[in-house]
Amino acid sequence: MxxxxxxxxxxxxxxxxxxxxxxxxxxxxxxxxxxxxxxxxxxxxxxxxxxxxxxxxxxxxxxxxxxxxxxxxxxxxxxxxxxxxxxxxxxxxxxxxxxxxxxxxxxxxxxxxxxxxxxxxxxxxxxxxxxxxxxxxxxxxxxxxxxxxxxxxxxxxxxxxxxxxxxxxxxxxxxxxxxxxxxxxxxxxxADERVKKFSPFHMMMGIVGICLIAYGYYDSTRLFSVEGATTNNLLVNMLLILGSSILGTYLFFRYSVALIMNLIRKSKKGYLKITDVLGVTTIMHRMKGNASSLTLITVLTGLAVGIMTLSYISYYSSEADAKRLSPFDYILFDNKGIEFLNQLEAEGIEYEKTTFHLSMVNVKMSDLFNLDEKDAGYININQDAISPVVPLSDYKAINPEARLNDGETIITSYVDILSELLPLESGKKIRIHAGEKNYSLFIKDVREDEFFLSVLASASSPVLIVTDELFDEIQKNQNPEISTQIGINLVNEKDHEKAETLYKNLRERKIIEYDYQKTYKEYYDGNIALNGMTIFVTGFLGMAFLLTTGSILYFKQMGEAEDERESYTILRKIGFSNGELMRGIYVKQLFNFGMPLMIGLLHSYFAVKSGWWLFGSEMVTPMIIIILFYVSMYMVFGILSVFYYKKIVKEAL
Structure with a gap:
């Protein structure tokens, strides 16, 4: 031959x-x-x-x-x-x-x-x-x-x-x-490892595995908190979370699953059904014998779901992020670019105009956040923040119900990354400085209204709404010309293309002076282009990870089915039916595919939850969509493995 x-x-x-x-x-x-x-x-x-x-x-x-x-x-x-x-x-x-x-x-x-x-x-x-x-x-x-x-x-x-x-x-x-x-x-x-008899040491390691995973989850919830994250220990905390999660996952498959299955088996006091024999006992030995590969599959699953979720959060939040950067379709400053309004009127384009007068004051950081130097970490509480101040009469254009008494203020437009790390609270006093004069204000409310171009408020400081009388006094102390922001929203969607052309022409001619005065549409289109490409490439990565983990699990089930062929033959000969054998196999496949997937999804959930706000404004919907996609694809691999087992069982006699 x-x-x-x-x-x-x-x-x-x-x-x-x-x-x-x-x-x-x-x-x-x-x-x-x-x-x-x-x-x-x-x-x-x-x-x-x-x-x-x-x-x-x-x-x-x-x-x-x-x-x-x-x-x-x-x-x-x-x-x-x-x-x-x-x-x-x-x-x-x-x-x-x-x-x-x-x-x-x-x-x-x-x-x-x-x-x-x-x-x-x-x-x-x-x-x-x-x-x-x-x-x-x-x-x-x-x-x-x-x-x-x-x-x-x-x-x-x-x-x-x-x-x-x-x-x-x-x-x-x-x-x-x-x-x-x-x-x-x-x-x-x-198997991946030699399996020994379950002992008290194994029981202890099983508990340690669960505790390590729980510690990783707990630490991730405080990773970016003021108490848990500083420039000195942020990297250390991230490495601790990663290490404890991976080691805990390995110990979970190596010992914790066997511990749980042993407890289930002992609770039955020796009366085991065929489902227990084919499900509980098989899971106990197979999982701890293949702990290394299952840990790898779980980590890859968590990594893939986390990356895809974060990219989808960015894409899903493109509109909200553009609105935060430019709350109006077009924004003009200090009456520069009034020609744009004249051109809109000449073209018959209807628009709505909202004008805000503003000034700048210094605010004590220690008053805003109520932190001492030990807890502040990366925030220097002794420095002042520069914040815009807007009169109440202007603010009523977007919030007509707003009311203020003398000595009160409303804080708004504090909705970026810093607001997640250091949330503000109402019901306390703050000190502000305007020129040579100091003022004490009581925070009546903290709101998320957005009406300023993002670059206007330096260092992501909030906007203070004060009474008109206090605003006039601040202006006198500062003694500059009153600054204004004009927000413009078009009435008809069909006019946007023509208005964009007019605006860009004025910006090119330097009539609108500042390059950062991008329109809402420019921000939105830029976000969609960048985030669209990001979610596309991460989707490819996710599909590759899904193919890898799902196929490896399926290949392993093929091998286990072949190994257990003789056992099925014996069980069939002593009188067990196909249906009875398959019920135990269903339990086994649910664990083999469901357990790595469930733990991987939990890993990704806590990883994403710890810092999702760095990527966008909405977490729940994107994560649910990605999880449903991953679960449905894993179900396909699980169903294929069940069909393969069914074929092996039918061939057992």
Whole structure:
């Protein structure tokens, strides 16, 4: 028999092991090649350049995708080589040398990789237009996207896939060279670790694992609080949270699950049903035996969900962030740019105008936050903050119900990152300084109204609303010309395009002097372009992580199903039905897929909750959407594994 015919027979025999691996490889190639092709699509490049969005992020994410692909293929190949260990041992038992076996596997993998790369590149090229259209949709760009083949993308992908094949063959070569004949016949029975009898030490470590995870969650809730985060210990706290979460996850799978299952089993006082035997007992031994891989899957799941959620929070909050930066469609200062209003009237464009008079005062930081130097951390409470002051009569334009007595103030427009770290409270007094005079004011209310261009309030200070009489007195003490901000909102949506053109022309002619006087639409379009690209590339990363973790779990379940085939045969012979066996398998699959997913989602939730406000203004909706997407995809892998088990159970007799 020739080597070629032996390769063909071997591949045909192992198709039941390789078919999902082959399709997963095709999907990986499709995902990567389509992403690389998008980078060189002329329509995408033009859209990114027009929006001012950097394209460097695409290339960096490509390398991350390649790393995920390499990791996934190496891990999957290790699992399948483990499944074929007896076959490799038989080859050597009948006289084949290790070199001959390696050549056989080399030809198999070259054929497999060549087919997968060829099919994946064709599918990736076709899918690249679909993904490019999604990117344009996310960026709200109406550009027409066409299929565009790039030799650069093709050559880069070929090099990566060739390197991947070389790395896989090195892995196989090392495995064959180091493995003895006896170890090959016993390789299938080996878990990630050797499992010993459960002992009091294991029980204690199980409790420690749960406590470490709980500590990581608790510490994450105070990571950015004034008491928990300073410039000196912020990095240390982040490392402690990361370390305790990862170590706690490992100990949870290694010991805590077994502890919980032991308690459940003891509560039944020896009366175990078939569901308990196939579910509880199997979970107890399998999970702690594969703790390393389950920890890795859980961490990758939490990382993927966290990254996707934060990027979606940014995208979801694009409108709110633009409104915070420019609360009106257009903003003018100190009557400069009145020509813009004249042009709007000449063009017949209807608008609403709101004018605010303002001055600046110094506010004692120690009064605002009630902190001592020990608790303040990175805030210097001894310095003064410069805050805008607005008369009550102007503020009533956006809040007609507002009322103030002498010596009272309303604090508003304090809604950025600093407001999350150091929230303000009403019901206390603050001191302000205007020129040579000091004033004491009682904070009547703290509101989130936004009506100033964000760059106006220095150092993210809040805006103080005071009585008209106090405002006039402050102006006399400051003795500058009264500053004004004119906020303009268009009445009709259809007029925005024409108004944008008029505004930009005046800014180019320096009639509107300040470059930072961007319009609401400019802020919004910039946010959508940047956040649209961000959520697109993180979505690709999320899909890659999902493919990796879901497939690895499924491959493991395939292996466990094959290992338990003889047990199912015995159970069927002594009278248990398919339905009774499947009920235990359902419980097992719920734990095998649900437990890593649940803990991964908890990790991501507490990680996102600790600092989501750095990325946007809404957390709940984006996180629910991402979690539902991830859960639904995990359910697909779980259902596939149940179908595989069902086939094994049916074949048991």
């Amino acid at each position: 020739t080597l070629t015919s032996l390769v063909l027979r071997s591949m045909k025999k192992n198709v039941k092991h390789y078919y999902l691996y082959f399709f997963a490889l095709i999907f990986s190639v499709t995902l990567c090649f389509s992403f690389v092709t998008i980078q060189y699509n002329p329509s995408v490049i033009e859209a990114l350049e027009a929006s001012g969005t950097a394209t460097a992020g695409f290339e960096s994410i490509t390398y991350v995708l390649y790393f995920i692909l390499i990791f996934f293929i190496l891990y999957a190949n290790q699992i399948f080589m483990k499944r074929r260990s007896k076959e490799i041992g038989l080859y050597q038992l009948i006289g084949m040398t290790k070199g001959f076996v390696f050549r056989l596997l080399l030809i198999e993998n070259v054929v497999l990789f060549s087919l997968a790369a060829g099919i994946g590149m064709v599918l990736g090229f076709v899918a690249s237009r679909f993904f490019a259209m999604i990117l344009m949709k996310l960026m709200k760009n109406d550009a027409i996207v066409s299929l565009s083949f790039s030799m650069m993308a093709f050559s880069k992908s070929l090099i990566i896939f060739a390197l991947l094949l070389a790395v896989v063959m090195i892995q196989i070569f090392i495995m064959i060279r180091k493995a003895s004949l006896l170890s090959l016949f016993n390789a299938e029975k080996k």
